[in-house]
Amino acid sequence: MPIFIPVLIAGFSVASAAILKRQLRKPLRxxxxxxxxxxxxxxxNSWQGEWATPPATNTPVKITPIRIDTGEKVLNIEKKFIFKTFHDISGRDEPITTNGNELDRAEAVLYxxxxxxxxxxxxxxxxHGQHTEWVRVQLDAARLxxxxxxxxxxxxxxxxxxxDPRSDTLPWERYCDHVAKQLAHVCAAIGPPDKTRVVVGSLADPERAATLTNDIIGSLL
Ligand SMILES: Nc1nc2c(ncn2[C@@H]2O[C@H](COP(=O)(O)OP(=O)(O)OP(=O)(O)O)[C@@H](O)[C@H]2O)c(=O)[nH]1
Ligand SMILES: [Mg+2]
Structure with missing residues (x-):
């Protein structure tokens, strides 16, 4: 399941981002x-401009280098990500225990x-006992x-x-806060507050995927 993505981020346009620019110019693992x-x-796939329901990933898929322009929504920074070769690997296995030192060397992790x-x-x-998926989230937090x-x-x-039916009944920001609170102990299990972030969204269509990607990038800054 892990995808190892050395990322080069460049193309900043505001002076206030000078430190970030220096930090992020380097490829990010x-x-x-x-x-x-x-x-x-x-x-x-959306990062590669593809939009189709993907088949379940069984064997790792090698992704050739790609570049993404994600607009200027975060800190007025024009974000251009260059992704070098990486893999899209199944979530079926126990990735964190089986994938060598990629995770040990990662500078950022998306979970x-x-x-x-x-x-x-x-x-x-x-x-009623906890669902398998929720148990796995907590196990993975400990592994992370x-x-x-x-x-x-x-x-x-x-x-x-x-x-999630709650996203229909709550205003979006309150919904996001609610979800983040649900994940607070998971974040605490992973690391200190300055290390963890939660972003909430959807991949239901390309527009929402782009918004989520933008929020992900913002969370990495
Ligand atoms: N409605 C909705 N469908 C989604 C969303 N994200 C993914 N899907 C769908 O969920 C299914 C699984 O998505 P994948 O991207 O294949 O999931 P994966 O994590 O790569 O799964 P594995 O390869 O099995 O580890 C696909 O049919 C997607 O279209 C979402 O946010 N909303
Ligand atoms: Mg997959």
Whole structure:
């Protein structure tokens, strides 16, 4: 499941971003993780300008270098990501325990979680055990704490918000706060507050995928 993405970020346009510019000019080693069907392939394909329902990833898919222009929404920075060769790998396996030192060397990690997993957990009644997906999220948090020690940022990327009924009933910002609060102990298990971020969104269509990508980039700054 992990996707190893050395990222080169360039093209900043504001002086206030000078420090960030210096920090981010260097290629960034990024690993993307998440259970099956959390949206890893769809997200990565969208970065390549592709939009189609991806098949489940069984064997790792090698992605050739790609470049993304994501607009100027974050800090008025024009963001151009150059992704060098990396892999899109299945979420079926236990990625964190099986993938060599990629995670140990990662400078940033994206960990995808479905909003529906959080909804199911909230709805769970006393006496019922935690769902497998939610158990795995917490296990993975502990593994990230152990393994992603070089990462200066671990971003929990909540996908499938479009399928979470709470996103229909709460104003968007309150919904995002609510989801972030649900994940607070997961973040705390991963690392200190300056290391972890939560972004919430959807990959239901290219527009929402672009918005989520933009928020992801913002969370890496
Ligand atoms: N509605 C909705 N569908 C999504 C979203 N994200 C992903 N999907 C769908 O969920 C399915 C699984 O997405 P993938 O990108 O293949 O998931 P993956 O994490 O790569 O899964 P594996 O390769 O099995 O590890 C696809 O049908 C996607 O179109 C989302 O935010 N909203
Ligand atoms: Mg996949």
């Amino acid at each position: 990024l690993v993307v993780l998440g259970q099956r069907t959390t949206g890893k392939s769809l997200l990565i 995808l979680v479905k909003a529906t997993t959080l909804f199911d957990e909230e709805r769970r009644t006393a006496g 704490a152990d393994r992603a020690t070089a990462a200066r940022r671990v971003v929990i990327v909540v996908t499938h918000a479009d399928l």
